[in-house]
Each structure stands twice: as structure tokens, then as C-alpha cells.
Amino acid sequence: MTINYLGSISADDLPAIFTKFFLEPVSVGFPSPANDYLESPIDLNQYLIKNGAATFLIRVSGDSMIHANIGDQAILIVDRSIKPKHGSIVVASLDGEFVCKRLQLRPRLCLLPENPKYEPIYVQHGQDLDIMGTVTAAINKFE
Amino acid sequence: MNLLALVDCDNFYASCERLFRPDLRKKPIVVLSNNDGCVIARSKEAKAMGIKMGVPWFQIKKAYLAKGGQVFSSNFALYGDLSNRVMHVLEGMVNNIEIYSIDEAFLDLHHIQNSNHAYEFGIHCRNIVDQWVGIPVRIGIGPTKTLAKIASHVAKKKVGGTGVFCLHESLQIEHVLKHLPINEIWGIGRNLSRRLNDLSIYSSYDLMKMDTRLIRSKFSVVLERTVRELRGEQCLAVQNDREPKKQIIVSRSFRERTGDFNQLKPLISNFAVRAGEKLRHEGQKCSQVSVLIATSPFSKQAQYRGFHSIQFSNPVNDTRSILAGANQALQDCFRQGYAYAKAGVLLNQFSHSSVIQRSLFNDLHQSFYQKQNEDLMRCIDLMNAEGVQVYYASQCPGQALPMNKKMMSPKYTTSWLELPTAK
Numbered sequence: 001m002t003i004n005y006l007g008s009i010s011a012d013d014l015p016a017i018f019t020k021f022f023l024e025p026v027s028v029g030f031p032s033p034a035n036d037y038l039e040s041p042i043d044l045n046q047y048l049i050k051n052g053a054a055t056f057l058i059r060v061s062g063d064s065m066i067h068a069n070i071g072d073q074a075i076l077i078v079d080r081s082i083k084p085k086h087g088s089i090v091v092a093s094l095d096g097e098f099v100c101k102r103l104q105l106r107p108r109l110c111l112l113p114e115n116p117k118y119e120p121i122y123v124q125h126g127q128d129l130d131i132m133g134t135v136t137a138a139i140n141k142f143e
Numbered sequence: 144m145n146l147l148a149l150v151d152c153d154n155f156y157a158s159c160e161r162l163f164r165p166d167l168r169k170k171p172i173v174v175l176s177n178n179d180g181c182v183i184a185r186s187k188e189a190k191a192m193g194i195k196m197g198v199p200w201f202q203i204k205k206a207y208l209a210k211g212g213q214v215f216s217s218n219f220a221l222y223g224d225l226s227n228r229v230m231h232v233l234e235g236m237v238n239n240i241e242i243y244s245i246d247e248a249f250l251d252l253h254h255i256q257n258s259n260h261a262y263e264f265g266i267h268c269r270n271i272v273d274q275w276v277g278i279p280v281r282i283g284i285g286p287t288k289t290l291a292k293i294a295s296h297v298a299k300k301k302v303g304g305t306g307v308f309c310l311h312e313s314l315q316i317e318h319v320l321k322h323l324p325i326n327e328i329w330g331i332g333r334n335l336s337r338r339l340n341d342l343s344i345y346s347s348y349d350l351m352k353m354d355t356r357l358i359r360s361k362f363s364v365v366l367e368r369t370v371r372e373l374r375g376e377q378c379l380a381v382q383n384d385r386e387p388k389k390q391i392i393v394s395r396s397f398r399e400r401t402g403d404f405n406q407l408k409p410l411i412s413n414f415a416v417r418a419g420e421k422l423r424h425e426g427q428k429c430s431q432v433s434v435l436i437a438t439s440p441f442s443k444q445a446q447y448r449g450f451h452s453i454q455f456s457n458p459v460n461d462t463r464s465i466l467a468g469a470n471q472a473l474q475d476c477f478r479q480g481y482a483y484a485k486a487g488v489l490l491n492q493f494s495h496s497s498v499i500q501r502s503l504f505n506d507l508h509q510s511f512y513q514k515q516n517e518d519l520m521r522c523i524d525l526m527n528a529e530g531v532q533v534y535y536a537s538q539c540p541g542q543a544l545p546m547n548k549k550m551m552s553p554k555y556t557t558s559w560l561e562l563p564t565a566k
Contacts, residue, residue, distance in 0.1 A: 061565070
């Protein structure tokens, strides 16, 4: 068998998870009294995603939805299985481009921005509009 | 009647490419094989332009692009994720499902007795997959797998249809089979259809009417089963536990030919490393590693195809052993003076990794280190999966021929850096 030299590794170079699994000595003392009460840590997926197969993440570019608390570069959680209603925030494809806007069905079909700097988009006859899905949450990162 | 359904994603790779590119609706799309060699998928529009499956990209490139065609390098991260989503949705709809390939699955519909209900279920299923994942599917329903496959074929051919076809009444089955050439039947290839044609069997109906004993004695049990399935006798059940893989192949063809051993070696090492990862992922060990190198069949230069296998005394799943074997095999089959265009590593003769088969001469020393070696492999696999690239020396990172994937779309669903954007 040939042994290929991989170089040496130090604990500082490894992500925390490996340090935990492979470099920590195994202690054989008194078992932790918390062992019987172990619960899994809080999982953000569980909070944010109801239907994984139908959920897609989309990044926002621009500030047209800033008053709906969706900033530039926010990540949208888009669930395709939720039927959009009047007033839902949706991701739609309009003339070959994705847009995130509030859906208005009455009195006239319209995509409303949430920033007075932008004009509402009234969908004209012959324009290609396709609702991709309903936005159920947005993640804004501050740091 | 016990019915089952075949769900088949329409032009799957092309549909995937279109999902996050609404501007490509109704545009012709082709997807190329690894290294942009040849066409492996076509949208409906590309098919209508006369682009054939498997045609080398360089042959059609100019004319296709001039007509406004779109082209993509294959993006298996995207296709794999979307396939998982489709299968997940289907798994939620029936109890028993067999994932047959990346874009096909058989569903057991035994809970639906009435064929009208089966048809309605098909429509529902198609709508849900389209709504939730955004991938169009067609659905063929029938009493056997072979007939369900034919029904899906009918659904595809029907212009302006619902994408769902249920094949269950005997008169209707007869009618469809009379118009279906035998090479369209599941599992009947070109050679077999030629041999059947020699016996004046042309349509699927002709085949269905054949004596099963004659078919078995002249051909095989497999073909006899096909005949029975055409008659509506269920011979193949929907199996959700697929047999484990029996072979792992990692191979590529590369645009830039090379006759240099020192360029081929890191390439083979890369394939061996990838094959080793796949092997451990399957929970298997292999007893044989083979290397294939070949010149291009499209080239006018001298042709050569080299193949050599190395046998291990004990089943292995350690990349270092696989690398040693692959490098030895490469040395054995390499010939000077050829312009190689394709190379590959094959792993064979699998046994389950928990089964330890000690050879007579297996020394204690080796088994002592076995645990450590397994841990090392697990650690390296984890690190590579997390994006911390660990290389083996013979891979010569940076020196290997880069893969040609110039036209790959973003990994929209599997990478934070490549998410689709909305304004």
C-alpha cells in the first residue's frame, strides 16, 4: 500500500465540529446528569419552512419593499404550495424577470411596491405574469 | 384491478434550467454532457429544431446558436436537488414508490380501484408537482409497469393533452399496441427488435400475441415477462428497496487531448478519489479497480483504447488503496503516442463494508490500524463535503486538466452565493 502524505493538521485549522468529534479526549468519569433530558437544539428550518419540497430561497436586490421590512439583499422564503391571496407578498416573474411585490387583485390586478419611490406595476394585457410563490418570511442580516 | 403509475419529468434537465430563468420560456434549450461533449437533454423547442440526442456539441453549435438556441453545461447539483423535491412530493401522495431514475418513479396505486379515479389522481398529482416544485411531469397509468410506461409514451405524443393517460381496457390496450413499434417497448433495444422483426413481429400487438413458451425458449425469461406484462399480468412489482449498486464509474471526456502520462495521472487520481467517496457513501467495499483510457472516435489520428484491472487481496474502501491500484492500472494500460480524449476509473466486485473478510496473510498490524484508517477517511469525506478541500498528493491540484463547464447555470438551490434574485 502507498501512503500519501497529506500534511499535518493542527486543531486551530479545523472547523469547530471536527475539533469536537476527533480531537477531544474521551472522558470516562461520572455520566452527565443532563443526558436523560437531551433535546435537539432550536432549528431555524423548522420555524421558517413548512413545506421543504415547495420552498425556495430568493435574494432581494433593491429597496422597493423596504416598508414591508424587506431590505436590499434580504433572503426571501418562498413557498410555492401556498396560494397567493389579495395582499400576499409574492415573487412573480414579469416579462422574464423575478420581482418581489405585494399582490393586489382588487380593484385591478397590480404588483405594489412598499416604497413611495417606486410606482405600482399595473399588469397590462399581453404581459407575461406568473406568480412563482408566496413569500412567507424574509431574513434581513444586520452584521 | 391493481393499477400503477409511471411519473416521468418532461425533458427534465431542460425544465430545471428553465425554472429560474423565466426569460427562457418557449426558447430552445439543450444541456451538454460533462465537459460539454454532446447533447444529453433537449427542450421541446430544441427537439422541434431537429437537434438529435447524443449529437456532439461542436457539430451543431454554430447553426443552433445562430437560431437563438440556449445551451447549458450540465448542472447536477441543481438537477439532483429538484429531483429530490419531485420524489419527496410523490412520496407524500402514495405509500409505495420506486424511484427508477433521476426523473422517473413508479407509484403503486392499489388503493385506487376505479380507473376514472386513477386518472383523476394522475391529474391531481401532475398539478401538485407543477405547483409545488415547478417541474412539469407526465403520467402513464396501467395494470403493469410495461403498460404504464407505454401509457406515459401515449401521454407524451398526445398534442394538447392533459399529460396523463390511463391504459386499462383491453380494447384500448389492443388499439395502442397495434400502433406501437416494438422498439418503443420498455427494455427492447435495437438488436432485440431486429431479431424479432426477422420473425415478422413488428408491432407490440404482434409480440403480445406470441406464445410465451416459444418466446422463453427462443429469447429469454425477461422477454417472456415483457409479453406477460403487455397482456396485463403484473410480473414486476413496485419496489422501494433498490438493489445496491454493483459498479461505480467515474469517467470524463476532455476537449483538450493529451498524450502525456504526467497529465493523465492526476486526472485518473481525481477520478479514483471521487470513486472512493462514492464507494464509502454507498457503504460498500470493492475488490477490483480498473482504469480506462481512450482516444476520440471523432479524431482522424491513431485510435487506441486501453483498459486494465487490479485485483485487491481484501475488499477495500480506503482512497489510498484505490489510488495505488488505479495508478498501477494506468501504468499498465498507458501507451505512448496517442492523443487521449477520455479516461475513467471503475470500481467492481462489491461487498458490504461491515463484512470483514480476512485473508490468510492479513497481518495483525493492518487490522490494528483499520479503525484509524476508517476514521481518517470519514474525516476527509466530511471536510470535503464542507468545502475544506483535502487533496491526495497524486491529484496534483492545479495541474490537472480543468473540466470544461463554461456554460453552467448557477446552483440556485444548493449554494448561498448563487441564489436567484428578485427586484
